[in-house]
Amino acid sequence: MSARRKCHLRAPGAGDLAEAELVDELSKDDLIRAHLDWAPVRLMALKRLHEAKLPWPEHWHWDWSKKADMLDLLAYRCMGIEQDGRMQGLMMLSTIAAKGRLKAQEGKAVLYIEFLESAPWNLRALVEAPKFLGVGIRLLEAAIALSEEEGFGGRIGLHSLPQSEDFYRKYMTDLGPDSSQSQGLRYFEMSTEQMHNFLEGKKP
Amino acid sequence: MATELTKRTMTLNLTDAEMRVLELLSSQKDLSKTAVIRQALRLYQLLDNRLSKGEKLFFEDTAKGEKAELMLMI
Numbered sequence: 276m277s278a279r280r281k282c283h284l285r286a287p288g289a290g291d292l293a294e295a296e297l298v299d300e301l302s303k304d305d306l307i308r309a310h311l312d313w314a315p316v317r318l319m320a321l322k323r324l325h326e327a328k329l330p331w332p333e334h335w336h337w338d339w340s341k342k343a344d345m346l347d348l349l350a351y352r353c354m355g356i357e358q359d360g361r362m363q364g365l366m367m368l369s370t371i372a373a374k375g376r377l378k379a380q381e382g383k384a385v386l387y388i389e390f391l392e393s394a395p396w397n398l399r400a401l402v403e404a405p406k407f408l409g410v411g412i413r414l415l416e417a418a419i420a421l422s423e424e425e426g427f428g429g430r431i432g433l434h435s436l437p438q439s440e441d442f443y444r445k446y447m448t449d450l451g452p453d454s455s456q457s458q459g460l461r462y463f464e465m466s467t468e469q470m471h472n473f474l475e476g477k478k479p
Numbered sequence: 480m481a482t483e484l485t486k487r488t489m490t491l492n493l494t495d496a497e498m499r500v501l502e503l504l505s506s507q508k509d510l511s512k513t514a515v516i517r518q519a520l521r522l523y524q525l526l527d528n529r530l531s532k533g534e535k536l537f538f539e540d541t542a543k544g545e546k547a548e549l550m551l552m553i
Contacts, residue, residue: 348528349521371521372508383509426514 277301282416284358284407293407295358297417301365303343306353309362310340313395320401332400333436337392339365351389354417356410364410366391368418370425373432376450377464380430385464386422388433391415400438411442419470429470434460446473491516526551 277300286293298305317335324331345351350371356363372384393410395401415431423429434456435443440463443449447463456462465473493501505512526536530551539546 348525349517350525370517371525372510372518384514425517426510428509 279357282356282413283409284356284363284413285409286407288404288406293358295356295363295407295413297413298355298357299417299421301346301353301355303346305355305362306343306346306365307340309355309365309394310338312361313339317395317401320395320398324401330400332398333438334392337390339392342367342390345389352421354414354421356413358407362394363397363407364391364393364414366414366418368421372425372427375430375464376432376462377448377466379466380428380464383430384425384427385430385432386418386425386427388418388431391433415446416474419465419474428467430465430467431470432462432464434458434462436460 277298279296279298282295282297283292284295321331321335342353345367346353350369351367352370353365353367355365367389369387369389371387373387375381375383375385391411391414394406397405397407397410399405418431419429422431431447433443433447434453437460440449440461443463447465447469450462450464452459453462501512501515504510504515508515508518510518530536536549536551537546538549
């Protein structure tokens with residue numbers, strides 16, 4: 276059974292913080308519901324971008340309902356941030372330890388983030404005025420917490436789409452393009468020191 | 480921030496050799512023995528799932544140019 280923990284998102288429109296909940300283990304139904312909620316909003320936003328001849332976000336085709344079957348396996352876990360009954364962000368994690376690649380933590384267990392996405396109404400790439408900011412930060416915090424809980428020392432790693440590289444470069448070490456990854460995406464890893472800096476400095 | 484899910488306790492009977500391997504892996508990977516067992520279970524289920532769908536598992540030694548399928552009875 277999933278547990279819920281209060282967290283906060285920045286709500287620029289309201290000029291304040293909004294209370295939200297981190298749901299630490301989502302079900303397949305949760306993912307399908309989130310997809311049904313997000314898909315029409317994403318389509319409308321893509322239509323607007325298309326008409327304005329603006330670039331689309333690289334992950335525009337992600338469909339969380341198609342990732343739901345991953346949750347049949349212990350090897351995957353999905354977390355989300357819910358606010359007012361709607362998912363504001365989703366994160367799929369591999370709970371099978373990946374091997375650390377940073378020199379200081381080479382070979383040590385790292386929690387690998389498979390997918391991380393904010394709801395379409397929170398993405399600057401899709402809407403002019405995002406409803407909530409800080410969703411990615413909250414999800415990274417949750418990944419660090421799970422990494423600690425799993426005995427991985429808070430270490431996390433991921434491959435980033437090019438449009439998100441600048442975001443991850445602020446908090447993690449860029450280890451360059453990974454030839455073993457099917458799309459050759461750049462691999463990012465957070466060291467223990469970076470984790471402490473991140474947790475201390477990135478509260479809303 | 481993440482909260483631990485409900486957990487259940489069981490007794491695990493291992494031979495001396497199995498316990499030595501568990502302790503060695505625990506030390507090498509810097510993980511608790513429980514975490515090693517959890518990792519093994521997750522990996523076992525993942526492999527079983529992929530193999531049951533007809534996928535194959537290979538080990539490749541790029542330096543030697545060798546590639547061998549791992550046949551598992553799981």
